[in-house]
Amino acid sequence: MRAHGPCESRAGVPREHATTVPVAFRERLRSFLTIFRYDLSAAWKGLLAVFLLFSVIFALLFPLLKSYEDNKSLSADLNFSVSVVDEANSFFGELFVEVVKDVPYLKNVYFDTLEQARERLESDEIILYATLPPDLFQQVRSGSVKESVQLFLNPRKAMEAASLAALIRQYYFAVDHLYSAVFGYQREFMKLGGDEDESWEQTTKHALNALSSYFTKHRFAEKGSNPDRTTFFHALSGILILLSFIPALGVLYQTSRLCRSDLENRMILIAGRIPLAVSRILTGLTWWLVLILPWLIALRVAGVLNTLLPTTLILIAVYLMGAFLMLFVGRANAATVSVYQVGWLIFFALLLFGGVFYPTSLFPSWMRSISSFTPMHAPLQALFTALTQKGHVPKGPMLLAFWPILPTLALAFISTGRRRSGT
Amino acid sequence: MNEGLHVRNLTKTLRGTEVLRNLSFDQPKGSIYGISGDNGAGKSTLIKILASVLVPDGGQVSFAGIPLSGRAQWRSLIGYVPQEVALDDRLRVRETLEFWAAVRGMPAAVRRQLVETAMGDPLISDFVNKTLRECSGGMARRTSLVVGLFGDPALLLLDEPFSGADAHSRSLMMERLRHLRDRGRSILIASHVENTLSTLCDCVLHLEDGHFPAVRLNAPVR
Numbered sequence: 297m298r299a300h301g302p303c304e305s306r307a308g309v310p311r312e313h314a315t316t317v318p319v320a321f322r323e324r325l326r327s328f329l330t331i332f333r334y335d336l337s338a339a340w341k342g343l344l345a346v347f348l349l350f351s352v353i354f355a356l357l358f359p360l361l362k363s364y365e366d367n368k369s370l371s372a373d374l375n376f377s378v379s380v381v382d383e384a385n386s387f388f389g390e391l392f393v394e395v396v397k398d399v400p401y402l403k404n405v406y407f408d409t410l411e412q413a414r415e416r417l418e419s420d421e422i423i424l425y426a427t428l429p430p431d432l433f434q435q436v437r438s439g440s441v442k443e444s445v446q447l448f449l450n451p452r453k454a455m456e457a458a459s460l461a462a463l464i465r466q467y468y469f470a471v472d473h474l475y476s477a478v479f480g481y482q483r484e485f486m487k488l489g490g491d492e493d494e495s496w497e498q499t500t501k502h503a504l505n506a507l508s509s510y511f512t513k514h515r516f517a518e519k520g521s522n523p524d525r526t527t528f529f530h531a532l533s534g535i536l537i538l539l540s541f542i543p544a545l546g547v548l549y550q551t552s553r554l555c556r557s558d559l560e561n562r563m564i565l566i567a568g569r570i571p572l573a574v575s576r577i578l579t580g581l582t583w584w585l586v587l588i589l590p591w592l593i594a595l596r597v598a599g600v601l602n603t604l605l606p607t608t609l610i611l612i613a614v615y616l617m618g619a620f621l622m623l624f625v626g627r628a629n630a631a632t633v634s635v636y637q638v639g640w641l642i643f644f645a646l647l648l649f650g651g652v653f654y655p656t657s658l659f660p661s662w663m664r665s666i667s668s669f670t671p672m673h674a675p676l677q678a679l680f681t682a683l684t685q686k687g688h689v690p691k692g693p694m695l696l697a698f699w700p701i702l703p704t705l706a707l708a709f710i711s712t713g714r715r716r717s718g719t
Numbered sequence: 720m721n722e723g724l725h726v727r728n729l730t731k732t733l734r735g736t737e738v739l740r741n742l743s744f745d746q747p748k749g750s751i752y753g754i755s756g757d758n759g760a761g762k763s764t765l766i767k768i769l770a771s772v773l774v775p776d777g778g779q780v781s782f783a784g785i786p787l788s789g790r791a792q793w794r795s796l797i798g799y800v801p802q803e804v805a806l807d808d809r810l811r812v813r814e815t816l817e818f819w820a821a822v823r824g825m826p827a828a829v830r831r832q833l834v835e836t837a838m839g840d841p842l843i844s845d846f847v848n849k850t851l852r853e854c855s856g857g858m859a860r861r862t863s864l865v866v867g868l869f870g871d872p873a874l875l876l877l878d879e880p881f882s883g884a885d886a887h888s889r890s891l892m893m894e895r896l897r898h899l900r901d902r903g904r905s906i907l908i909a910s911h912v913e914n915t916l917s918t919l920c921d922c923v924l925h926l927e928d929g930h931f932p933a934v935r936l937n938a939p940v941r
Contacts, residue, residue, distance in 0.1 A: 323824025327821070561770070
């Protein structure tokens with residue numbers, strides 16, 4: 297078992313004494329790849345199991361992801377029937393029914409009496425009915441609203457009602473804005489010799505037609521603050537951040553398990569400290585790929601993301617930050633159980649203050665201030681932006697997502713490079 | 720004597736206790752020295768310091784003119800067999816040898832040759848296809864020794880190498896260590912089993928309260 301040639305290049309060591317430790321770049325690379333393969337071999341069954349599990353999950357979840365981006369499916373989701381109650385049988389009510397009847401996600405628009413509308417609501421035939429005050433048209437003309445339009449939502453269809461309420465809120469501002477805009481048109485009509493009543497009718501019709509053209513565009517509904525969509529993307533951001541961080545706990549396990557063991561000593565004496573740490577990081581990165589890549593591909597295919605790069609970079613940043621942090625924690629001079637507990641505690645604290653469990657905007661102000669300085673906050677915000685903006689993230693938030701890497705890398709480097717002074 | 724191991728005024732304190740106190744000794748090239756002592760006497764600490772696993776608080780150590788402080792050079796001189804078997808028990812003995820040869824950066828051809836040679840080694844030839852999990856304590860110890868001998872180190876540091884080994888395993892291991900000594904290798908063994916050390920070593924240093932109050936010379940050191 298005599299040493300082979302390259303070991304003899306160790307400067308200063310007599311040729312006959314030199315033993316085989318990796319010195320040349322190729323030897324170091326070979327040594328590192330052996331350690332990496334060894335670390336990976338311990339995990340391959342788990343990796344395969346997770347990959348298969350995720351394949352099944354995505355086969356089941358894909359239609360849901362797809363529906364969030366598919367216009368036709370959105371129309372199918374937003375498929376309402378409503379009633380308009382205009383007891384005075386005014387011009388406004390008839391006109392409203394006429395202009396909105398072609399809106400794709402309004403299945404039926406009924407022009408009912410109050411009694412009929414109530415019956416339809418009771419039998420769940422409609423989600424909403426609106427009662428127009430008898431003198432609504434006069435009120436609009438005078439600009440003095442005494443009695444407003446009353447909306448009655450179906451309490452048994454809470455989700456649909458919430459979606460419709462969000463749309464109505466948008467349309468309210470749109471109607472208000474449009475009506476102000478066409479006011480000038482009514483005055484011009486009169487100046488040109490038109491009848492005042494007719495001018496109001498024309499103005500109103502013009503305003504509602506313009507509004508109808510907005511109603512028929514799905515973009516209008518999609519771009520708004522649909523609560524379901526916001527919740528969905530927040531939850532998705534949280535899941536992706538969580539899955540990105542989990543491999544870092546594997547780094548903690550591997551580091552803590554071997555820390556100060558004779559097996560680690562043996563490896564360090566031959567290969568050095570850095571290859572061991574890098575191997576753990578890369579093994580974690582392999583886990584990251586298995587956990588995250590299927591999600592990214594599914595989101596890309598479903599059309600939620602047009603580009604994968606910013607999202608991928610943010611999630612890699614989250615993993616690296618976690619892995620570096622856990623390399624540091626894993627080398628703590630404490631019992632393995634205590635090290636795990638501290639690692640998990642840090643993990644949950646970062647998730648909580650990062651807003652993964654609960655949006656930070658809903659935190660008390662003092663907590664919001666603290667959370668904005670925690671390492672998971674900026675990546676979560678950037679990731680949420682990426683998901684809502686088809687994968688695009690402005691440079692500022694993107695760079696901010698990377699800030700935790702440097703301090704955690706410094707911690708990892710210090711703890712990994714430090715030689716032991718105690719047992 | 721310049722080529723041997725020289726330890727001067729080595730000091731180490733662990734958790735407020737002075738484990739090694741101005742420890743000094745010289746070991747000539749081509750000798751087997753034993754470190755005996757009760758549990759907690761500081762044997763393992765001494766071996767770990769010499770293996771560059773632990774950092775000493777003070778003192779100088781050199782071997783063949785290379786100081787311990789020159790870590791990279793020092794590590795290329797030594798072979799370390801730790802107190803625990805410190806091998807993956809899922810691997811077969813043959814795979815274990817391949818793995819540690821690869822960790823040392825040996826190319827595939829050299830590794831194959833080395834493993835083929837090791838397969839004929841009486842220390843492990845009987846159980847090369849067994850996993851370490853299936854091996855007895857003595858077999859695992861013998862495998863650990865063979866791994867420590869990879870690269871033919873000039874200074875071999877052994878921490879309780881016979882722990883858990885039966886008489887046959889002990890005899891095979893001692894035979895190998897004597898053979899290495901005859902080839903000019905220096906071997907330092909820490910063990911609490913004084914009988915074995917007396918039989919094997921040229922000199923036994925008894926460690927007590929962090930220093931050597933007694934030295935027993937078994938045979939003239941060459």
